[in-house]
Structure formats: C-alpha cells, structure tokens
Amino acid sequence: MPEVTYLEALRQGLWEEMERDERVFILGEDVGAYGGAFKVTEGFQSRFGAGRVIDTPISEAAIVGAAAGAAHMGMRPVCEMQFIDFISCAYDMLTNYVATARYRANLATPIVVRGPSGGYVRGGPFHSQNPEAAFLHTPGLKIVCPATARDAKGLIKSAIRDDDPVLYFEHKYLYRRIKEDLPAGEEILTPIGQARIAREGKHLSVITWSAMVFKALDAAERLAREDGLEVEVLDLRSLLPMDDEAIAATVKKTNRVLIAHEDTRTGGVAGEITARINELAFEWLDAPVRRVCAHDVPLPYAPTLEDFVLPQVDDLVAACRWLARY
Amino acid sequence: MAFRATVGAIGYTPRMSATAPPPAQSQAVISGLTRAQLHELYYWMRLTRSLEERLVNLYRQTKVIGGLFRSLGQEADAVGSAYALDRSKGDILSPLIRNLGSMLVQGATPLEVLRQYMAKAQSPTAGRELNIHFNDLTRGFIGQISHLGDMVPVMAGVALHFKMTKQPRVGLVYVGDGAMSTGAFHEGINFAAVQRLPLVVVSENNGYAYSTPMRVQTAVKSLADRAVAYGIPGVTADGNDVLEVYQVTRTAVDRARAGEGVTLIELMTYRRKGHAEHDNQSYVPPGEIEAWERNDPIDRYVRRLTESGWATVDELGALNARIEKELDAAIALCENEPLPDPDTALTDVYQDFPIEPHWYRGLDA
Numbered sequence: 001m002p003e004v005t006y007l008e009a010l011r012q013g014l015w016e017e018m019e020r021d022e023r024v025f026i027l028g029e030d031v032g033a034y035g036g037a038f039k040v041t042e043g044f045q046s047r048f049g050a051g052r053v054i055d056t057p058i059s060e061a062a063i064v065g066a067a068a069g070a071a072h073m074g075m076r077p078v079c080e081m082q083f084i085d086f087i088s089c090a091y092d093m094l095t096n097y098v099a100t101a102r103y104r105a106n107l108a109t110p111i112v113v114r115g116p117s118g119g120y121v122r123g124g125p126f127h128s129q130n131p132e133a134a135f136l137h138t139p140g141l142k143i144v145c146p147a148t149a150r151d152a153k154g155l156i157k158s159a160i161r162d163d164d165p166v167l168y169f170e171h172k173y174l175y176r177r178i179k180e181d182l183p184a185g186e187e188i189l190t191p192i193g194q195a196r197i198a199r200e201g202k203h204l205s206v207i208t209w210s211a212m213v214f215k216a217l218d219a220a221e222r223l224a225r226e227d228g229l230e231v232e233v234l235d236l237r238s239l240l241p242m243d244d245e246a247i248a249a250t251v252k253k254t255n256r257v258l259i260a261h262e263d264t265r266t267g268g269v270a271g272e273i274t275a276r277i278n279e280l281a282f283e284w285l286d287a288p289v290r291r292v293c294a295h296d297v298p299l300p301y302a303p304t305l306e307d308f309v310l311p312q313v314d315d316l317v318a319a320c321r322w323l324a325r326y
Numbered sequence: 327m328a329f330r331a332t333v334g335a336i337g338y339t340p341r342m343s344a345t346a347p348p349p350a351q352s353q354a355v356i357s358g359l360t361r362a363q364l365h366e367l368y369y370w371m372r373l374t375r376s377l378e379e380r381l382v383n384l385y386r387q388t389k390v391i392g393g394l395f396r397s398l399g400q401e402a403d404a405v406g407s408a409y410a411l412d413r414s415k416g417d418i419l420s421p422l423i424r425n426l427g428s429m430l431v432q433g434a435t436p437l438e439v440l441r442q443y444m445a446k447a448q449s450p451t452a453g454r455e456l457n458i459h460f461n462d463l464t465r466g467f468i469g470q471i472s473h474l475g476d477m478v479p480v481m482a483g484v485a486l487h488f489k490m491t492k493q494p495r496v497g498l499v500y501v502g503d504g505a506m507s508t509g510a511f512h513e514g515i516n517f518a519a520v521q522r523l524p525l526v527v528v529s530e531n532n533g534y535a536y537s538t539p540m541r542v543q544t545a546v547k548s549l550a551d552r553a554v555a556y557g558i559p560g561v562t563a564d565g566n567d568v569l570e571v572y573q574v575t576r577t578a579v580d581r582a583r584a585g586e587g588v589t590l591i592e593l594m595t596y597r598r599k600g601h602a603e604h605d606n607q608s609y610v611p612p613g614e615i616e617a618w619e620r621n622d623p624i625d626r627y628v629r630r631l632t633e634s635g636w637a638t639v640d641e642l643g644a645l646n647a648r649i650e651k652e653l654d655a656a657i658a659l660c661e662n663e664p665l666p667d668p669d670t671a672l673t674d675v676y677q678d679f680p681i682e683p684h685w686y687r688g689l690d691a
Contacts, residue, residue: 057520065482065514072468077483106461107463140675140676163678164677
C-alpha cells in the first residue's frame with residue numbers, strides 16, 4: 001500500500017472531489033500557477049484549468065464572500081486561507097453572512113474554508129494560530145480538525161459534500177511529518193461530528209484534536225511504560241458539531257479527564273468541553289477536569305519562547321500523573 | 327383597451343396580447359421603452375411609495391415590529407436600475423435597505439414585504455429576518471445583511487458562477503455612499519473587476535449615511551471616481567430621473583452581459599427621511615429637504631409622461647387606484663396573521679440536524 005503524507009492525503013481528497021463533481025472549485029491566494037504556499041494545490045490548475053483553480057487578490061473577505069455567492073447558485077467552492085491566521089480577515093463574512101444564510105434566508109452555502117493552522121513551527125504570532133475557538137461560538141458553521149492522513153482525506157471529502165459551511169483546519173506541523181498507508185482507490189469519507197478513539201485506555205482520558213493527538217499518544221506511551229497507566233486518547237476530529245456521546249463514554253469509562261489543546265486557555269474550546277462533561281457525566285468524575293493549553297500570550301517566535309508557551313509532552317505527562325494521583 | 331394591455335404588462339403576465347396589440351403600445355417611444363413599459367416604471371415607483379406609506383401607518387399602530395426604513399425620494403434610482411435587468415434571462419440583484427423598489431421590479435410582492443415587517447409566520451423568512459432582508463433566487467433577488475458592503479463579494483460570487491457556467495446572466499448590487507467606505511466593498515469590487523465578472527455596482531449617493539454626510543465619509547468629490555482605482559468605467563447619473571437611471575444601467579448591464587466586466591454607477595439622489603422612522607434628522611441643514619422635495623422623482627416623471635403624451639392623467643389615476651386596491655387587499659390578508667410558533671426557532675441552522683431546546687425548558691418554573 002502506498003505511504004501517503006498528511007498533505008498528500010488532503011491533496012488527494014481535494015483532487016478526487018474535483019474529478020467527481022464539476023461544481024467543486026478552488027479559490028485563494030497563489031493557489032493556481034504556484035500551487036499554494038504549501039503546495040496543497042500543486043498541479044491542480046494544469047489539470048482543472050484556471051477557471052476552477054482561481055488565483056485571487058489578497059482579499060479574504062472577497063474569497064469567502066464570492067464563495068458564498070457561488071455556493072448559493074449551486075457550486076461547491078473550497079477557499080484556501082494561505083495561513084489560517086488570515087481567516088480573521090473574513091470573520092465578518094463567515095459569522096454574519098455565511099453562518100446565518102440558511103437560517104435567516106433559506107440559502108444553502110456549501111463552502112469549505114481550509115488552511116494551515118498551528119504552531120511548533122517557529123512561525124511567530126501570525127503564522128501559528130489555532131482559530132477554532134473564535135468560530136465555535138457561531139451557530140451555522142461546522143469545524144473539523146484532522147489529525148491523521150486518513151482523516152485529512154476523509155474530512156476534506158466529507159466537508160466538500162456537506163450542505164453546510166465547513167471550516168477545515170489542517171495542521172501544518174503534520175503536513176509532511178505524518179505518513180500512513182492509504183489504499184489507492186478506497187473512498188474515504190470521515191463522518192463530520194464523530195470522534196475517534198486514538199488509543200484505548202482505562203485509567204484516564206485525554207480529550208484532544210489535531211497535532212496535539214500525537215503529543216497525547218507520546219505521553220500515553222510514556223505513562224504506560226513508566227507508570228503502568230493506561231491512558232485513553234480521544235481524537236475529537238470535529239469540534240462543531242461536537243461528539244457528546246464519545247465524550248460522555250470516555251468519561252464514564254475512565255472517570256478522570258484531561259483536555260489538551262494547542263490554542264490559548266481563556267475562552268478556549270477546553271472550557272466548553274469541561275462544561276459539557278459537567279452536564280453529561282458529573283457524577284462519573286473521580287477528579288476535577290483539568291486543561292493543558294497554550295499560555296494566554298500571543299505565540300512568540302524564538303524557539304525557547306514558543307516551546308515554553310505551547311503544551312509539550314512533558315506537560316501532558318505531568319498533568320496526567322496529577323490526575324491519576326487525585 | 328390600452329389600460330388593459332398595461333395591466334397585463336405590469337403583472338408580468340404576457341407583456342403583449344398575442345393577437346392585436348395596440349400599435350402605440352409596441353413601439354419604443356424613448357430609451358427603447360414602449361408606452362406600456364413607461365407605465366410600468368411609474369407603477370413600480372408609485373407602488374414603492376404607497377407601500378412605504380402604508381407601512382408608516384402600520385408602524386404608528388405598532389404593527390411593524392422593528393424599525394421602518396423609507397426610500398422616499400429615491401424610488402427612481404431603485405426602480406430604474408432594476409428595470410434595466412432582464413428577468414427572463416435570470417439576472418439577479420441584491421438591494422440595500424432603500425431599494426425596496428428594485429425588489430418589487432424583480433417580483434417581490436407587497437404582501438411579502440408587509441409580512442416581513444410585521445414578522446408574520448408566513449413571511450418569506452418565517453419571522454426570522456427583518457424588513458426587505460429576504461430573497462428568491464428564482465425571481466432574482468438576494469436580500470442584504472446589515473453589514474454594509476458584504477453583498478458586493480457575495481454578488482461577485484453569483485456573477486462568478488454566471489461566468490464559470492457560461493450563462494449570459496448579470497448580477498447587480500447596490501451600495502451607498504456609506505457602504506463604499508467598507509473593506510468588503512473594496513475587496514468585492516476589486517475581485518469582480520480583475521475577474522471581469524458580469525456585475526453592475528450601483529452606488530446610491532443619497533447624501534447621508536445615517537447622520538454622516540458624504541463630506542465626512544470620503545475625500546473624493548464623486549463616488550464614481552473610485553472606478554479608476556479598479557480599472558473599470560465609472561459614471562454618474564441623475565438618480566431622480568428614472569429614464570436616465572434606466573438608460574445608464576442598461577448600458578452597464580449590456581456591457582456586463584457582453585463579457586466586458588464591471589461598471590460602477592453613481593446615482594445622485596437624496597434621502598428625504600431619516601435613517602429609519604425614529605430618526606428626526608436634526609443634523610440636516612434647514613431648507614435642504616425642501617429643495618429636494620421640489621426634485622421629487624415621481625412628480626418629475628409624471629410631468630414628463632403627461633407633457634410628452636406618453637400617459638394621460640386618467641391612465642396614471644387608474645394605476646394609482648389599482649395600487650391602493652392591491653395594498654388594501656394585501657394588508658387585509660396579513661394584518662391579523664399569527665406570529666411564528668416559538669418552537670420553529672430551532673430548525674434550519676444546519677441542514678442535517680435541529681438545535682435541541684435547553685434542558686431547563688420543560689422543568690417546573
């Protein structure tokens with residue numbers, strides 16, 4: 001079976017959907033002749049033409065707004081944000097226009113907005129962000145954050161086929177670091193809204209997503225080796241809608257929960273998950289729900305600073321040990 | 327006989343009787359428009375004004391739930407520009423708050439507008455959205471949202487679809503002197519221009535954005551000058567002259583349909599009422615409103631029609647009577663309709679699942 005990187009899996013998913021459905025098209029900055037800043041769309045313009053792989057001005061609001069207009073008319077646009085940090089420039093368009101369109105106006109807006117998110121790459125404050133919390137609060141949007149190559153492919157395909165707007169936050173740290181065997185010719189469609197158990201365990205649970213899944217798996221491995229702790233890792237994959245059933249199930253199984261995310265803590269998604277656990281399974285808890293997140297600062301550039309601010313495997317190990325002892 | 331033919335044309339039933347149309351009705355008399363079409367323009371402008379007057383009454387009776395936005399004195403710009411589109415070809419427009427007339431031309435009905443303002447269950451948005459914020463892609467209008475400028479990128483996307491699918495259709499989007507200060511306007515028109523999309527951008531220069539006059543809004547003297555920055559033609563026209571509005575927009579629509587790209591049209595007009603019905607216009611210099619009252623677009627058009635012999639006073643009177651009758655019927659039909667059932671509030675956020683009511687609903691209070 002061919003070994004496929006996370007980035008290649010995403011590419012394959014986009015390519016297959018472009019081949020399958022002529023309503024699918026791509027628009028974004030430098031996505032055409034250049035193939036995108038990270039080469040996600042390399043070769044697309046020569047295969048599908050400049051009419052379906054559109055180089056736009058540096059205008060995120062126009063990219064998302066035009067995608068919305070075309071989507072109302074029956075198209076299936078995929079917008080690339082060159083770095084996901086720039087999605088904030090389209091915040092109004094996404095939250096006020098796109099997210100409300102079905103509800104207020106009965107207008108379907110099946111668009112995908114995707115782009116490289118995440119830190120650990122020395123990108124500094126504006127090329128490292130994880131914007132999911134900024135959009136989790138907006139009814140009408142869906143949010144997916146693949147961690148594996150299989151889900152990178154399966155979620156982009158499901159996102160394109162979804163009848164609602166989907167924000168697809170890929171992690172640039174994973175682009176070329178993750179490789180998996182993906183059978184050629186297999187139709188991979190990861191359902192939106194379903195979490196995945198990345199590692200089974202019975203002593204405590206780490207609920208996480210995106211690149212943090214691998215840090216959690218590393219921590220679980222170490223805890224198994226050094227402490228004999230069996231840590232369950234739940235990869236949420238979708239944040240909106242969120243898989244409450246899977247969250248409740250892991251809480252009821254292990255009774256101790258750590259929520260880990262790469263974004264900053266205050267107002268972060270971990271707070272929402274904590275509240276849900278409180279509502280869904282309070283009486284099953286043997287310890288307070290705890291969080292491991294980035295510190296509440298803009299993400300700094302210097303490796304010493306970035307490594308300090310972001311959660312590391314050691315942080316997860318320490319937090320899990322605290323929970324296990326509680 | 328002549329009147330009947332006019333009525334048929336207005337109702338978008340067949341424009342002409344198939345058998346023996348009166349010759350005078352079928353010949354273009356000005357701007358390529360027939361006598362019947364000139365009557366239609368009058369009908370839409372007068373309907374816009376009368377509908378808003380009825381809404382004022384309903385507002386004063388507190389039957390209008392939210393704010394009321396008038397387009398008094400701007401009816402010609404909305405009606406004349408929308409009339410330049412071709413509904414039979416599937417053209418689509420997106421109005422701003424003072425473009426009720428443009429939606430009526432595209433087929434929105436007074437009944438729908440009344441239900442919207444009164445938040446009725448049977449309104450086009452089932453009570454979810456306000457005033458003229460509603461849409462019908464089939465009839466060719468997409469309602470605005472309140473964030474000014476946002477519809478420019480959206481309509482660029484609609485026009486992009488026309489271009490990608492090689493359909494000879496045109497999009498038209500309204501902005502105002504205020505909306506043109508937004509980033510979304512700039513991004514949208516620039517994108518549409520560089521892509522040579524079949525889009526017409528109509529800028530209503532009505533002097534005020536809420537209370538802020540144009541001279542505080544922008545340093546340019548003419549909004550059409552902005553076109554230079556986008557590499558597209560920009561024209562300024564008298565927004566209170568419905569025929570001039572029609573003609574200048576028609577040229578831009580034809581250009582767009584021929585694949586020649588975007589045109590920016592600035593229509594000079596004046597907002598004679600406040601931003602909304604509550605606004606007392608304390609910021610307006612004395613005499614300004616009165617001066618524009620003398621430039622009323624409907625009065626001007628009536629004079630033009632009657633003095634040129636394109637319509638008789640009787641014909642126009644008959645149209646007025648018809649409008650009042652239509653509005654009476656629409657109001658009688660919906661005035662006492664119910665508001666939406668509360669439990670309809672939680673569907674259609676997503677296509678595939680409803681939002682659940684909160685856990686404490688259903689508990690004893």
